[in-house]
Amino acid sequence: MDAVHLRNLTAAYGGQQVLGPISLDIRPGEHIALVGRSGAGKSTLLNLLYEQVRDRAALVPQEQGLVQSLSVFHNVYMGRLSANPRWYNILNLVWPRRRELEEISPLLERLGIVDKLRKPVEALSGGQKQRTAVARALYQKAAILLADEPVSALDGPLAHVVMGLISEAYATSVIALHDIDLALRYCDRIVGIRDGQIALDDATRRLSPADILPLY
Numbered sequence: 001m002d003a004v005h006l007r008n009l010t011a012a013y014g015g016q017q018v019l020g021p022i023s024l025d026i027r028p029g030e031h032i033a034l035v036g037r038s039g040a041g042k043s044t045l046l047n048l049l050y051e052q053v054r055d056r057a058a059l060v061p062q063e064q065g066l067v068q069s070l071s072v073f074h075n076v077y078m079g080r081l082s083a084n085p086r087w088y089n090i091l092n093l094v095w096p097r098r099r100e101l102e103e104i105s106p107l108l109e110r111l112g113i114v115d116k117l118r119k120p121v122e123a124l125s126g127g128q129k130q131r132t133a134v135a136r137a138l139y140q141k142a143a144i145l146l147a148d149e150p151v152s153a154l155d156g157p158l159a160h161v162v163m164g165l166i167s168e169a170y171a172t173s174v175i176a177l178h179d180i181d182l183a184l185r186y187c188d189r190i191v192g193i194r195d196g197q198i199a200l201d202d203a204t205r206r207l208s209p210a211d212i213l214p215l216y
């Protein structure tokens with residue numbers, strides 16, 4: 001993947017500027033954690049970033065973007081809709097193909113929701129929905145992963161499973177995280193946002209929780 005260069009990005013809602021101007025370079029091979037208090041501008045920055053790299057990115061949005069009436073299989077399969085011909089997508093919608101089942105099932109197994117494969121998403125818990133959204137992004141295999149609080153509904157061990165899978169599947173990622181320990185453990189660069197500006201940008205190896213806490 002080529003590096004991503006963001007220059008002087010700004011965002012406003014109803015005429016009020018909430019982000020920027022922000023410049024940020026994302027180098028291939030970097031796992032970046034976006035941290036900062038609620039309302040700082042992390043989601044806004046991720047969404048702007050997604051607009052710039054849409055063709056090579058998988059996105060796990062905060063609100064997940066799942067189709068509630070469709071099964072977990074179908075929601076995960078949607079990660080690659082644009083990679084397959086239309087007839088093949090329709091075939092899978094009507095009757096999931098063995099090839100896709102054999103790829104999606106092990107992923108769901110590792111996420112602990114393989115028993116939900118054929119269940120509609122509306123019948124899942126919040127944490128199970130979140131894992132479905134993560135599975136869709138893992139299955140997509142884009143060049144870069146953008147994720148907005150992908151483990152906010154998961155308890156300790158599951159949060160580690162998901163962060164581990166993300167690190168394994170994606171060499172390059174930008175992930176908004178509210179858990180500082182997860183950010184320090186799984187990401188190699190921390191970008192701290194405060195009041196719509198970058199207030200911290202450093203390698204994880206040079207940071208401790210005490211360096212990040214002032215952002216909150």
Ligand SMILES: Nc1ncnc2c1ncn2[C@@H]1O[C@H](COP(=O)(O)OP(=O)(O)OP(=O)(O)O)[C@@H](O)[C@H]1O
Pocket residue numbers: 013014018036037038039040041042043044045062
């Ligand atoms: N649709 C919207 N309309 C108006 N203001 C918005 C909208 N979305 C976000 N904002 C404002 O923009 C600012 C940044 O919000 P954003 O969602 O990017 O923060 P965040 O850091 O992701 O927060 P959180 O951790 O709670 O998700 C906040 O002040 C928020 O109130």
